[in-house]
Amino acid sequence: MTRIAPPPRGLPAWQEIPLGGIVAGPGNSHEYLTGSWRTRRPIHDPGKCTSCMICWLFCPDSAILVEEERVVGIDTGHCKGCGICARECPIEGAMVMAEGGSY
Numbered sequence: 345m346t347r348i349a350p351p352p353r354g355l356p357a358w359q360e361i362p363l364g365g366i367v368a369g370p371g372n373s374h375e376y377l378t379g380s381w382r383t384r385r386p387i388h389d390p391g392k393c394t395s396c397m398i399c400w401l402f403c404p405d406s407a408i409l410v411e412e413e414r415v416v417g418i419d420t421g422h423c424k425g426c427g428i429c430a431r432e433c434p435i436e437g438a439m440v441m442a443e444g445g446s447y
């Protein structure tokens with residue numbers, strides 16, 4: 345029989361640690377601001393953008409802001425800076441990644 349070693353002195357036992365990674369309800373991801381995770385940031389150029397919506401389609405965080413069928417910017421509260429939008433954008437310079445997480 346395998347014995348579980350006791351936790352080091354001063355640390356809680358595994359039974360005392362709160363459960364994590366639980367999605368308590370549907371559609372609540374907008375309540376969790378994840379933009380501070382970013383180390384790089386997308387820069388959108390509305391002068392070059394054709395609003396083809398490819399970046400909107402690919403963004404895993406639904407962070408591409410759209411108004412009246414036009415891309416109008418980035419939701420900085422949720423964009424994690426993955427760079428997929430810039431990678432998939434077919435128009436040179438319309439969406440590029442820059443160093444630094446904040447705007």
Ligand code: SF4
Nearest residue numbers: 393395396397399433
């Ligand atoms: S993929 Fe590029 S051109 Fe298309 S909507 Fe996004 S930024 Fe604009």
Ligand code: SF4
Nearest residue numbers: 403423424426427429
């Ligand atoms: S960098 Fe990633 S998370 Fe941020 S807008 Fe582009 S695709 Fe979405």
